[in-house]
Amino acid sequence: MKTPIPFALASLLLVSTLPAPAADALPVGLTPEATAQRDARIAWWREGRFGMFIHWGLYAVPAGEWKGRPVAGIGEWIMNKAKIPVKEYEQFAPQFNPTKFDAEAWAQLAQDAGMKYLTITSKHHDGFAMFGSKVSKYNIVDATPFHRDPMKDLAAACARRGIKFSFYYSQSLDWHEPNGMGNEWDFGPDANKNFDKYLAEKSLPQVREILTNYGPLGLVWFDVPKNMTSERAAKFENLVHELQPKCLVSGRIGAGSHNDYDSTGDNAIPDLPRKGDWETPATLNHTWGYKKDDNDWKTSNELVFKLVDIVSKGGNYLLNVGPTSEGVIPQPSQDSLRGVGKWLKVNGEAIYGCGATAFGDEYGAYSPTEKNEKGKPKFIVKQTDWRCTTKPGKLYIHIFTWPAGKLELPAVKGKIVKASLLTDKTIAVPVDQTESKVTVTLPEKAPGEIASVLCLEHLL
Secondary structure, three states: OOOOOOOOOOOEEEEEOOOOOOHHHOOOOOOHHHHHHHHHHHHHHHHHOEEEEEOOOHHHOOOOEEOOEEOOOOHHHHHHHOOOOHHHHHHHHHHOOOOOOOHHHHHHHHHHOOOOEEEEEEEOOOOOEOOOOOOOOOEHHHHOOOOOOHHHHHHHHHHHOOOEEEEEEOOOEOOOOOOOEOOHHHHOOHHHOOHHHHHHHHHHHHHHHHHHOOOOOOEEEEOOOOOOOHHHHHHHHHHHHHHOOOOEEOOOOOOOOOOOOEEOOOOOOOOOOOOOOEEEEEOOOOOOOOOOOOOOOOOHHHHHHHHHHHHHOOOEEEEEEOOOOOOOOOHHHHHHHHHHHHHHHHHHHHOOOOEOOOOOOOOEEEEEEEEOOOOOEEEEEOOOOEEEEEEOOEEEEEEOOOOOOEEEEEOOOOEEEEEEEOOEOOOOOOEEEOOOEEEEEOOOOOOOOOOEEEEEEEEO
8 A cells, every 4th residue: 555654745955065876876897987988878867867657558457457356456467467478468459549649749649748858668568569660560560459659659749848758668577478587377487488589579669669769768668587697688788889879778677787876675774774776666656557446646745755756865756657458647646746846846956966865864774683574674764854865065855744943954065055945035044053963044934835945055
């Protein structure tokens, strides 16, 4: 179940002085030249901090139900969870006709939400290509009554809005192919398959297609690297950087240091700040692909806290929507995302391009005695009243419980020379700074609807 956030709806944001992550984020063994190339291509991603994920495919037709019964688990895994034979799953293709798909509306939603990049499934584990592939006829142009390539429209719509367009591609799992990983109910044990034949004949050629037919890509988001040795992963990395040197490679490509940044587990936010370049991929409800019975949507307030919390720990937030088979993004998803966008219009400078907290003790610590459900030390949360993000010379404090008159913060290095609220920079904000703490005198009421942001400018 979704964990409620134990904080009041008001929040205050403080910007810090730490630069964006750099050298400590590097995969082991990069040469200085490769390091410089990587830093250049990842600069936009470090600046963006917030992106849209879209899981869209044939699985939106059954929408979590098979033969009249709901199937447990995430929507895009229904073929696996229900062990649907390939020939039966293929029958969803003639039913997939997203006549309500509107690329402009999708890209506009991402822009309204304040998202700087968009990543959509080009092929998920079910093996169906959501683009016009010449490699396999099992694709949206050739196998559905839609007979159009929606990815071309979406790439163009994103380009018009300055949104980095990107693709997800499942490089290893492919339940439609005899030599792809994962389908043992139709094709027998994975250990007996000719996996390199699959990679050579479908996976790598389709990645080449998405890299050559849709203009500049921000990144390719690989997933579930079963059997992806370092040598196999290198083939994908080399292909991406050969065809699009500025395109990033995500963290789930396979063994070895072949990625530009790391991804946490699904919906996994680290307890403490984390070094390097990383992101949390997350859902708005409990599924990635559309399920008609999953309507437990996160609110704008929850999403703002998660965004701030992730950025305060040094990461990016890649937040998913799951459109229907008609091509409609559920309205509750749109409403929550636009609420975040409204907040970012006022407070975006405390998110975009920001680094991790200047403090660190505000999150809590691992218990020396208590264990969690996995038998590891339990993390004891200290407080969720505020979070800190940073830029050189600035600290941004996000307060989720508006204090009664005064806010006390840990000591800050250097001298604070100015304090202001991003909602209204004309409001005087007195600050008392000592060697042991910083005390800020705030207005009686929170000026922001979801979170108010305090910017502390200081000289080291």
